[in-house]
Amino acid sequence: MILQSLCALSLLFQTTDDIVFRHVLAVERLGEKTRSPVYTDGMEILLAVDGDVLPVEGEAIGIAGGGERQWRMFGADEKGWFKGAPFRGGWAFASVDVPESGAWRLDARGHAHVLVDGVSHYGDPYSLGLTRIPLALEAGAHRFLFRCGRGELRAELQPAPAAVYFEEKDRTLPDVLHGETETLWAGILVANAGLRPIDGYRVVARGADGSECASVLPRIYPSSFQKCKIGLAAPETLAEEAGSFSVTLDLFDAAGTIRHTLPLELRVRSPRQKHARTFVSQIDGSVQYFAVTPPEKEPAGTPALFLSLHGAGVEGRRQAECYRPRDWGVLVAPTNRRQFGFDWEDWGRLDALEVLELAQERFGTDPRRTYLTGHSMGGHGTWQIGAHFPDRFAAIAPSAGWRDFWGYGGAGAFPEDDPIGAHLTRATNASRTSLLERNYLQSGIYVLHGDNDQTVSVQEARAMREKLAAFHPNFAYYERPGAGHWWGNACMDWPPLFEFLKQNTLPDPRSVLEVDFTTINPSISSRCDWVVVEAQERSMEPSRVQARIDPEKREIHLELDNVARFALELEALAEEKEGDGPRLSVGEPLTLLADGERVPVAFHLATERIVLARRNGRWEPADYIPRPSKSPARAGPFKDAFRNRMIFVFATGGTQAENDWSFQKARFDQETWRYRGNGAVDLVADRDFDPASFVDRGVVLYGNRDTNLAWPRVMESDAFDLRRGVVRIGDKELEGDQHALLAIYPRKDSRLAAVAVVGGTGEVGNRVTDFLPYFVSGVGYPDWIVFGPEFLEEGLSGIRGSGYFRPDWTPGESAWR
Numbered sequence: 001m002i003l004q005s006l007c008a009l010s011l012l013f014q015t016t017d018d019i020v021f022r023h024v025l026a027v028e029r030l031g032e033k034t035r036s037p038v039y040t041d042g043m044e045i046l047l048a049v050d051g052d053v054l055p056v057e058g059e060a061i062g063i064a065g066g067g068e069r070q071w072r073m074f075g076a077d078e079k080g081w082f083k084g085a086p087f088r089g090g091w092a093f094a095s096v097d098v099p100e101s102g103a104w105r106l107d108a109r110g111h112a113h114v115l116v117d118g119v120s121h122y123g124d125p126y127s128l129g130l131t132r133i134p135l136a137l138e139a140g141a142h143r144f145l146f147r148c149g150r151g152e153l154r155a156e157l158q159p160a161p162a163a164v165y166f167e168e169k170d171r172t173l174p175d176v177l178h179g180e181t182e183t184l185w186a187g188i189l190v191a192n193a194g195l196r197p198i199d200g201y202r203v204v205a206r207g208a209d210g211s212e213c214a215s216v217l218p219r220i221y222p223s224s225f226q227k228c229k230i231g232l233a234a235p236e237t238l239a240e241e242a243g244s245f246s247v248t249l250d251l252f253d254a255a256g257t258i259r260h261t262l263p264l265e266l267r268v269r270s271p272r273q274k275h276a277r278t279f280v281s282q283i284d285g286s287v288q289y290f291a292v293t294p295p296e297k298e299p300a301g302t303p304a305l306f307l308s309l310h311g312a313g314v315e316g317r318r319q320a321e322c323y324r325p326r327d328w329g330v331l332v333a334p335t336n337r338r339q340f341g342f343d344w345e346d347w348g349r350l351d352a353l354e355v356l357e358l359a360q361e362r363f364g365t366d367p368r369r370t371y372l373t374g375h376s377m378g379g380h381g382t383w384q385i386g387a388h389f390p391d392r393f394a395a396i397a398p399s400a401g402w403r404d405f406w407g408y409g410g411a412g413a414f415p416e417d418d419p420i421g422a423h424l425t426r427a428t429n430a431s432r433t434s435l436l437e438r439n440y441l442q443s444g445i446y447v448l449h450g451d452n453d454q455t456v457s458v459q460e461a462r463a464m465r466e467k468l469a470a471f472h473p474n475f476a477y478y479e480r481p482g483a484g485h486w487w488g489n490a491c492m493d494w495p496p497l498f499e500f501l502k503q504n505t506l507p508d509p510r511s512v513l514e515v516d517f518t519t520i521n522p523s524i525s526s527r528c529d530w531v532v533v534e535a536q537e538r539s540m541e542p543s544r545v546q547a548r549i550d551p552e553k554r555e556i557h558l559e560l561d562n563v564a565r566f567a568l569e570l571e572a573l574a575e576e577k578e579g580d581g582p583r584l585s586v587g588e589p590l591t592l593l594a595d596g597e598r599v600p601v602a603f604h605l606a607t608e609r610i611v612l613a614r615r616n617g618r619w620e621p622a623d624y625i626p627r628p629s630k631s632p633a634r635a636g637p638f639k640d641a642f643r644n645r646m647i648f649v650f651a652t653g654g655t656q657a658e659n660d661w662s663f664q665k666a667r668f669d670q671e672t673w674r675y676r677g678n679g680a681v682d683l684v685a686d687r688d689f690d691p692a693s694f695v696d697r698g699v700v701l702y703g704n705r706d707t708n709l710a711w712p713r714v715m716e717s718d719a720f721d722l723r724r725g726v727v728r729i730g731d732k733e734l735e736g737d738q739h740a741l742l743a744i745y746p747r748k749d750s751r752l753a754a755v756a757v758v759g760g761t762g763e764v765g766n767r768v769t770d771f772l773p774y775f776v777s778g779v780g781y782p783d784w785i786v787f788g789p790e791f792l793e794e795g796l797s798g799i800r801g802s803g804y805f806r807p808d809w810t811p812g813e814s815a816w817r
Helices: 003-007 042-050 315-322 346-363 377-388 418-428 431-443 457-467 495-502 656-677 762-769 791-798
Strands: 023-027 060-062 068-070 074-075 082-085 091-098 102-111 111-114 120-123 134-136 140-148 151-159 162-171 184-194 201-206 214-218 224-232 246-253 258-269 275-280 287-293 304-311 329-333 368-376 395-399 443-450 476-478 512-518 531-535 543-550 553-560 563-571 589-593 598-602 607-613 618-621 647-649 683-685 697-700 718-724 726-729 731-735 740-747 756-761 784-787 797-803 811-816
Touching: 003 731, 023 731, 042 060, 042 589, 042 762, 042 791, 068 618, 068 718, 082 091, 091 102, 102 111, 102 598, 111 134, 111 151, 134 151, 134 184, 140 563, 162 224, 162 246, 162 258, 162 287, 184 201, 184 258, 184 275, 201 224, 201 697, 224 287, 224 656, 275 346, 287 315, 287 346, 304 315, 304 346, 304 377, 304 495, 315 329, 329 346, 346 377, 346 618, 346 697, 368 377, 368 495, 377 395, 377 431, 418 797, 418 811, 431 457, 431 512, 443 457, 443 495, 476 495, 512 531, 531 543, 531 607, 553 563, 598 618, 647 656, 656 683, 656 697, 656 756, 697 797, 718 740, 718 756, 731 797, 740 762, 756 762, 791 797
Parallel strands: 304 329, 304 368, 368 395, 395 443, 443 476, 553 589, 647 683, 647 697, 697 756
Antiparallel strands: 023 074, 023 091, 060 068, 082 151, 091 140, 102 134, 102 151, 111 120, 111 140, 162 184, 184 224, 201 214, 201 246, 214 224, 246 258, 275 287, 287 329, 512 543, 531 563, 543 553, 563 607, 589 598, 607 618, 718 726, 726 731, 740 756, 740 784, 784 797, 797 811
């Protein structure tokens, strides 16, 4: 949709009934698509090359890789659902007559995405009912092309309640807690089915007790919605018997006129009851929540913390409800960002860690008695997070968990003799639990599984039992005879499991003299006890540090593999405790024996970080770290840029077609992030982007150097370039208008944030990126990758190049076809 043409429409508010789609043209899947960055699809080839399609009944369409299928007419059942083979990964098309111009919304379920008059919007693949796309439509025929998902599709057009309105669905709400008066946060969808961007809108939340709290909304573009952060004033006093608290939200425009109103009912709880708490996430600035099962009375000592991860289709509130209170600890259940979310990887992992830190601070728990558990997908998350962060959990306890996507989730696999395939394999190494299994030595492990589990085979647990038996001295294993996947709350709230947890405690940091730690990526997990891996020689391959301190000789022995820079943080060992002297006193030099090399280093202050880098084949003190350098703050690969409260910056410096694509792609990604991650990302036009207003925030640029005016404000690199007609990586150039690039690079004015580039050398190259699945867990991309439209026909062999940058972000490993 072209923004200028939107502004030319005249908006009418209609009272037309809902329009349920009753007939569609549909075609079965046109390629192969799994949990993989590599897939094929005959329709996407046409969309990338031609920009749009108009299906005709009986017409043939090519299948990627050869063959063809025909468009056939299908009718919906009495409830409006289309069912059958085409609706499982195929495509469906409908032309619908809209009787009146005005504000509408598309309520569809069961589709991955939809193109409305050629413009893409994200769908509702899990049929959760969370997505109603606001649309400004003129009277007349409109085209809807659906990429179908899991075998069913339903769609209808509904008159929108207003041009700008609160969407009643998909609310993230807190509980009101007796005795707590700090500001509460809610996540509420605000939709714009009008003709122009809205600016200067605000929401005033009025409580039943007369309290008020105002929140300013971000700019929301036409045919868009935003999950907005809304402040709520907690009531000063509440009746003891109060079960709920009423709040009314009023949506004001810039002139002070109320445009829409939404009533809310918040649950009232005691802090000693099970409850939900919301918070503002530092991942993207959105409102998230976690659920709590607290002890019923104040614990006698410092409480333990149980971090419990839910399974697919379950939410944090339901997870916490499955547990009985325990007098010796607090249980918290994060959300994985959604009930399906990210399988506790990627941003699901970040959500779990964010909640862990918030809960430790909120409840004052004992850091040496922190435990990790979860069921099904949450069992997988337990294996995953426990492996990445071994010094955080005294014990882990997966129930009905699976190991990785290759054993359970159908992830893509690539031939190792193909250099680009090898790069793609490495990009997902963080998902491969087996690469980190030695990290489990630092935690106790309790494995629980039903021997008749038809959802996650008990072979997943048995395989881990076999691995652990070869090296782990502290694990327990129990198969429940006859039990399936879910056998009631006991399959999580299992008394022997909690007894095992209680027996395990992390060691006093002062007593840790040996560390054996492996990481796949320092930007995921960089530290274990006093060892920090800051940079790798080969990105996304296992990096291992085996370290041992000899206090008497003041020597630290280290064996390092695939480490370019590391740090030692010895403050805990230099502390005195209860009259006991430090394990390592300050004021005298230490000797490091790194891979057999003797490296004397100063140790004047307990808080001093000892940093060594490998230079010219030797380990040397790194008194100065060049900028930019890979670090735990930003190490790649591509998906690493999507954090630090990222913003999506679309182009206005190109042609009308280039600018339209950039805006539509940025909005599609915004919608995808909202659906998959319950997230909120601001869309910002390049001409409005001021780096000083977005300090240390991740930036995603849509377009290329010639079209996106923000490029020189955040990017300063000789490593790669993307312009009209040419993409360059190092000294390698490809000419033509059909190349697409995904890349990550440090933001030039920040030591924390990164920039992601999503764009092409021309209109075809741009469109090749339209539906790349980089928000799907288990899908990984290297630091950079170059595609052409033939990728959608040929798969892996159609990728033109890929690679990883060196630790100093200069071009390193690369592979080209």
